[in-house]
Amino acid sequence: MIRAHDERERCWSAAILSVGVLAVLSLVLSARVAQAEGEPARKPPQRIVSLAPSVTEMLFGLGLGDRIVGATDYCDYPPEAKKIPRVGGLGRPNLERLLSMAPDMVIATDLERKDLPDALRRAGIEVLLLKIGNFAELFDAERKMGEAVGEPERAARQVREMQAQLDAAAKLYAGVPRDRLPRVFIEVWSDPLITAGGASFLDDVVARAGGVNVAHDLERDYPTINPERVVEWNPDVILLCYMTEAKDAAAQVAGRIGWSGIKAVRERRVIADISPDSLLRPGPRLVAGVERLAERLHPPQAGKAVPPAPGNPPEK
Amino acid sequence: MNVRRGWGIFGILLALLFGACALSLLAGPYWVPISEMPGSEIVRMRIARILLGIIAGAGLSVSGVIFQALLRNPLAEPYVLGVSSGAGLGAAVAIVMGLSGSGVWGVPVLAFAGALGTILIVYALARTSSGAVPVPTLLLSGVIVGAVLSSILMFIVSTSEAEKLHNVMWWLLGSLQALDWWPLEIAAPPVAAGLLMAVLLSRDLNLMTLGEEPAAHLGLNVEQTKKLFFLVASLMTGATVAACGLIGFVGLIVPHIVRLIIGPDHRRLVPASALAGATFLVLADSFARSVLPVEIPIGVVTAFLGGPFFLFILRRRTSPYWR
Numbered sequence: 001m002i003r004a005h006d007e008r009e010r011c012w013s014a015a016i017l018s019v020g021v022l023a024v025l026s027l028v029l030s031a032r033v034a035q036a037e038g039e040p041a042r043k044p045p046q047r048i049v050s051l052a053p054s055v056t057e058m059l060f061g062l063g064l065g066d067r068i069v070g071a072t073d074y075c076d077y078p079p080e081a082k083k084i085p086r087v088g089g090l091g092r093p094n095l096e097r098l099l100s101m102a103p104d105m106v107i108a109t110d111l112e113r114k115d116l117p118d119a120l121r122r123a124g125i126e127v128l129l130l131k132i133g134n135f136a137e138l139f140d141a142e143r144k145m146g147e148a149v150g151e152p153e154r155a156a157r158q159v160r161e162m163q164a165q166l167d168a169a170a171k172l173y174a175g176v177p178r179d180r181l182p183r184v185f186i187e188v189w190s191d192p193l194i195t196a197g198g199a200s201f202l203d204d205v206v207a208r209a210g211g212v213n214v215a216h217d218l219e220r221d222y223p224t225i226n227p228e229r230v231v232e233w234n235p236d237v238i239l240l241c242y243m244t245e246a247k248d249a250a251a252q253v254a255g256r257i258g259w260s261g262i263k264a265v266r267e268r269r270v271i272a273d274i275s276p277d278s279l280l281r282p283g284p285r286l287v288a289g290v291e292r293l294a295e296r297l298h299p300p301q302a303g304k305a306v307p308p309a310p311g312n313p314p315e316k
Numbered sequence: 317m318n319v320r321r322g323w324g325i326f327g328i329l330l331a332l333l334f335g336a337c338a339l340s341l342l343a344g345p346y347w348v349p350i351s352e353m354p355g356s357e358i359v360r361m362r363i364a365r366i367l368l369g370i371i372a373g374a375g376l377s378v379s380g381v382i383f384q385a386l387l388r389n390p391l392a393e394p395y396v397l398g399v400s401s402g403a404g405l406g407a408a409v410a411i412v413m414g415l416s417g418s419g420v421w422g423v424p425v426l427a428f429a430g431a432l433g434t435i436l437i438v439y440a441l442a443r444t445s446s447g448a449v450p451v452p453t454l455l456l457s458g459v460i461v462g463a464v465l466s467s468i469l470m471f472i473v474s475t476s477e478a479e480k481l482h483n484v485m486w487w488l489l490g491s492l493q494a495l496d497w498w499p500l501e502i503a504a505p506p507v508a509a510g511l512l513m514a515v516l517l518s519r520d521l522n523l524m525t526l527g528e529e530p531a532a533h534l535g536l537n538v539e540q541t542k543k544l545f546f547l548v549a550s551l552m553t554g555a556t557v558a559a560c561g562l563i564g565f566v567g568l569i570v571p572h573i574v575r576l577i578i579g580p581d582h583r584r585l586v587p588a589s590a591l592a593g594a595t596f597l598v599l600a601d602s603f604a605r606s607v608l609p610v611e612i613p614i615g616v617v618t619a620f621l622g623g624p625f626f627l628f629i630l631r632r633r634t635s636p637y638w639r
Contacts, residue, residue, distance in 0.1 A: 189482075189483065190495060191423070191483070191487075191493075191495070192483075192486050192491055192493055192611065193493060193495065193611075194482075218609055218610070220610070222482075223609070223610040224486070224610050224611045225609075225610060225611060226344065226345055226493070226605045226606075226611050227361055227493065227495055228344050228345060228346060228358045228361055228362070228605075229345055229346075231357045231358050231361065232345070232346045232358065252496075255496065256495045256496055257360055257361050257364045257494060257495060257496060257497065258357035258358065258360045258361040258364075259357070259495075260357075261357050262357075
C-alpha cells in the first residue's frame with residue numbers, strides 16, 4: 001500500500017513539476033515573442049556596436065559617438081572613431097569579441113552570416129539591420145536609427161540637412177535637359193574592369209550630381225564588364241572611384257588599348273581626385289561627395305548655353 | 317590513319333585557329349560590321365585579347381606537354397609542381413599590398429617571381445645528394461609545397477578586405493582582359509622562346525618518355541635535359557600566369573586531346589598542341605566575353621567546355637590510352 005501510495009505521489013509530483021516547467025517555459029517564450037514583436041518600449045541603448053563604417057559615421061552624426069563600444073576595422077571617420085575597440089570586418093564581427101563588449105544594440109548594414117541577428121536576439125541584444133542602397137534608403141535608415149537610439153529629432157534634422165545639400169547640388173544642373181546631362185562611366189576597379197551598375201549607391205550618387213550612369217541598365221551593384229562596352233558607351237566623363245590607392249590612374253586610363261577615342265579621354269574629363277570615402281561610404285559625408293562631383297560635372301564656365309562640341313556622336 | 321602520320325593535320329589546325337580568330341573578332345557585346353572593322357577601337361581591343369589568347373593557350377599547352385613528358389605522368393600539367401600556388405600567392409600579396417589597379421607591374425612581377433621561386437624550391441627539395449632528381453620525389457614535394465603555399469594564400473584571402481578579395485578571386489580564375497599591351501609584352505618572349513626550344517628538342521622529349529634509364533642508354537644527358545625543360549616550361553607558365561592569371565585545364569587537356577588524335581610523337585605533338593591550345597583559348601575567351609552582360613572568368617569556361625570534350629574523346633578510344 002505504502003509503496004503504491006508512494007508511486008502515485010511520485011506520479012503526481014512529476015506531473016505537477018512538468019506542468020510547472022511547461023508553464024514557466026511558455027511564459028518565458030511568450031515573453032520573448034512579445035518582446036521581439038512588440039514596440040521597443042525600452043530605454044534607448046547605451047552600448048552600441050557598429051558593424052559598418054557608415055553606421056559609425058551616422059551615429060557620430062547623431063552625437064552618439066560615446067555610446068559606440070565596438071566598431072569595424074574600417075571605421076576611421078571621424079578621427080575619434082579610430083579609438084573605439086575593434087570588433088572585426090565589415091559585417092563580419094568576431095562573435096566572442098562582440099559579446100564581450102556587452103552591447104545592448106548591434107547596428108549593421110550587411111552581414112556575412114544571415115543567421116547572426118537571430119543569434120544575437122537570443123542573447124538579448126537588439127539588432128538593427130539597415131538597408132542602404134540609395135539616398136532614399138539612407139534617409140530612411142537615418143530616421144530608423146534615430147528612432148532606435150532615441151534621437152528621432154536629431155535624425156530628422158540630419159535628414160533635412162542632407163536633403164538641403166542635395167538640393168543645393170541639384171541647382172548646379174537645374175536647367176539642363178535630361179538628354180544633355182553628362183554621361184558618366186564609373187570605374188570601381190581596373191583589373192578586372194568593374195563598374196557600378198544600376199543597383200549600386202554610386203548610381204544614385206552620380207544621378208544626384210547631375211550625371212547619367214552609362215551602366216545604369218546593368219541591374220547589379222558592381223558588375224565585371226568587358227572594356228569594349230566603355231568604348232561603345234563613349235562616356236562624357238570617367239569617374240575613377242577605387243577603394244584603394246591607385247597612382248597615376250588617370251594617365252593610365254588614357255593609355256589603354258582602344259580608349260583614346262572615348263570622349264572623356266579626348267576631352268580629359270577623367271575625374272580621379274574625389275576621395276572614394278565621400279563617394280562610396282553611405283552616410284552624412286556622401287552629400288559632400290555629391291556636391292563635389294556635381295561641381296566637376298557642371299563647371300560654372302561651361303554654361304548651359306554652350307553648344308555641344310562639333311563631331312559628337314549622336315546620343316543613343 | 318593518314319591523320320596520324322601526315323602533316324595535313326597542321327593545315328587543319330591552322331585553319332581552325334584562323335577560324336577561331338575570325339569568330340573572336342566578331343564576338344562580343346556589340347556587333348561591329350566588317351566594313352567598319354579597320355580603325356575600330358573595339359576591334360583593336362579584341363585583337364589584343366586574341367593575341368593574348370594565342371600566346372597563353374600555346375604557352376600553357378606546350379608546357380603541359382613538357383611536364384607530362386618529363387614526369388611521365390598523365391596528370392602532370394603546368395601547375396602540378398606548385399607553380400599555380402606560388403604564382404597565386406605572389407599575386408595575392410601584390411594585390412593585398414595595393415600594388416595593382418594602376419597598371420603598375422606589381423602583380424605580374426610578383427606572380428612570376430612566385431612561380432619561379434616555387435619551382436626552384438621544389439627542385440632543390442627533390443634533389444638527392446648525388447645530384448639526381450627522382451620524378452616521384454619531385455611530384456611529391458611539388459604537391460606538398462603547393463599545399464603549404466595555398467594555405468598561406470587562403471590565409472591572406474580570408475583575412476583581406478572584401479573588395480581586394482574579389483580581385484584575388486578573379487585573378488585565380490584567370491582572364492584575358494587586356495587594358496594595356498604589357499601582358500602581351502611580358503608573355504610573348506618567354507612563350508616564343510620556350511616553344512622554339514621545345515620544337516627543336518622534341519626528340520629529347522621523345523626519349524624522356526621512354527624512361528630515364530633507357531633515355532640515358534640512348535645517349536641523352538637526362539639530368540641536364542630535365543633541368544633545361546623544367547626551366548623552360550616554368551618560364552612559359554610563369555609568364556602566362558603573370559599576364560592573365562591562373563587559367564586552369566588548358567595545359568592538362570589540350571596535350572591529351574592532341575595526343576589522342578595524332579599520337580605521342582613530340583615532333584608533331586609540340587607544334588600541334590601549341591596550335592590547338594591557342595585555338596581553344598581564343599574560343600573560350602570569345603565565349604567568356606560575349607554570352608552574358610558581365611564577363612565570366614575564362615578559367616570557368618575552359619573547365620566547363622574542355623572537361624566534357626576531353627571525356628568525349630577519351631570514351632571514344634577502344635584501347636588503353638596512357639601506358
